[in-house]
Amino acid sequence: MKAIVALILLVQLPIHKALPAASPPPLGCDDPESEAAAEAAVSYINGHSHHGYKFALNRIENIRVIPQGLNNDIIFLELDLLETTCHILSPTPLENCTVRSFTEHAVEGDCDIKLQKLNGQFSVLASKCHSHADSSEDVTKFCPDCPLLVSLNNTEVLKAVTAALNKHNSKTADAYLKLLEIGRAKIQYHPAHIVFVEFAVAATNCSAEEAKANVEACQLLPDNQSNFGFCTATMVILPSDNLEVNCQLYGHQPGVTYSPPAQATSAGLSPGLVTGFTNHNLRVSHNNPSASESSSSEFPLLLAKPVAKRAVAEVAQHDKVPRPVGFVPPPPPPCPGKIRYFKT
Template sequence: MKALVALILLIQLPAHRAAPAAPPPAPLGCDDPESEAAAEFAVNYINGHSHHGYKFALNRIDNIRVVPQGLNNDIMFLELDLLETTCHILNPTPLANCTVRSFTQHAVEGDCDVKLQKLDGKLSVLASKCHSHADSSEDLLQMCPDCPLLASLNNTEVLATVTAALNEHNSNSADPYLQLLEIGRARIQYHPAHSVSVEFAVAATNCSAGEAKDNVEACQLLPEDQSNFGFCTASRLIRPSEDLRVDCQLYGHQPGVTYSQPGQDTSAGLVPSVAQGFTNHNLRLSHNNPVASESASSEFPSSVLSAKPVAKRAVAEAAQHDKVPRPVGFVPPPPPCPGKIRHFSI
């Protein structure tokens, strides 16, 4: 009898075996909707937490890696290429309506690593690390020999142009007296004419132009609950004849929007990096958290390779060694990363 029971149990045993484990999910591609949603969230965070310069737009997702932490809980590492837009960070225009600067305007590129958490479908940024730099002068001049190049923001001609432009506006405007916050960018052209173009952020003070003329030292920026920021563009022709044109726009009070004042004299509208002669505001000033990069995170070994050169090399090697015969008309699927370029490559 015992032998019969044992035989029956043995026959039934395979029916109670555990189901085979589900295969791991396929890695996200850089152009997958989930990746693009995470990148959009990250870019909005970067712009919302930048202290100086301009808003940046996504140009390409270079890499994405998802590390599961449990049920409905993932850590995401993103590597992003960004491009500078024409909207200053104080400009209330939504990023979707901001124009990406063209290559011929001497474009500025941003490179960012962002660490996010996706918990129960909700994204949050845990860390961000960025830097930004202007395209090389050689690349620009090769395509556009007559295009003006970015100039150092503390260049004497740039400072003179900003001062003259602000004085011109304050002398001929019914706006409150405007004070310089920072110089955003500047370009100088020497041929066929010598000219300087500048862009700079401003803020309204508690003085009128007449009051400022009598005692400019008494003019103070409006308090936070009344703040009114703005932006000016100006062009100054130096030779063959003098000419100055300036256009300023105030945005009106924006509740919750503040400007980070550097801990130094702002009479020239310069932040620490600018005083060293840089041509653009570096995102590193606002985003410099090493934990944003997977290779720098203490949670993962440094042997985990997910950097941009590795991703690009892996794609190139796969293409080089793919010798398998394909049917006529076969179109191989795009590599998961890096993703598509949305604007242009620099």
């Protein structure tokens, strides 16, 4: 009898099934982990670029995390970057580099990055980047007299760079400098005609005085002695001729090298830039084989961007509709994230 009672009690006990572990909420673009992943991605992008300028994070546009196992995630990032004033050869840490303002005719970078986070460490598996200058019309509307970016092989630009480098070398007792590449060029036409140029240089094995006797004998220093630098110059053409140039050498940086463009011209420009580009494109300068070969399937989050932006618009539209007292609107989508500098 006792056995029968015990059996009845067992049958009546509630059956508890193991519930599957709840999926973690989607990672937001402004979450600390997203910020850490973006920081690692930007560091990688700048570390693998060989021309132009360092880029800083402006906004995390989207993020997708695919768990692979314990302490192992694959992360897809879509980033909006902005060009800084630091050349890629500059030893200045990125956090100390100034992001160019909109009125300086900003250059925006767009990157899709695939990372792995394994045991807390990030590593980049694939990347795809490109960059472009903001619309000249937009800059002019906001600042009618601001100088605009022009082609790096513009005749006036080449003349200004040549004159500026010659002036520096003629007035220094230090190493004779050679041009590596033109980084940026702008021309202002009103109220004065002015050419602004920026260019990377390197020290040679000649002094400026020795170069006067035989400039052809002056060669760039070997990698273990290399000394790169950067120059800015302003050439006023009208109302009166004037040329100001300022050059700075960084000193030898172990491990830092410069990769000259294939078949570089005497102006220090690659064939691709001679066709009239106004900025060094990340797609061109980025030396990761996956950067140009990655297909859209490598970055599935690309399809999520317009969805996220549409969701923002829908929330804004719904907020215009009268709501009952106590109504709590749905939270905004976790992406895109905050804008750090200005909307591009």
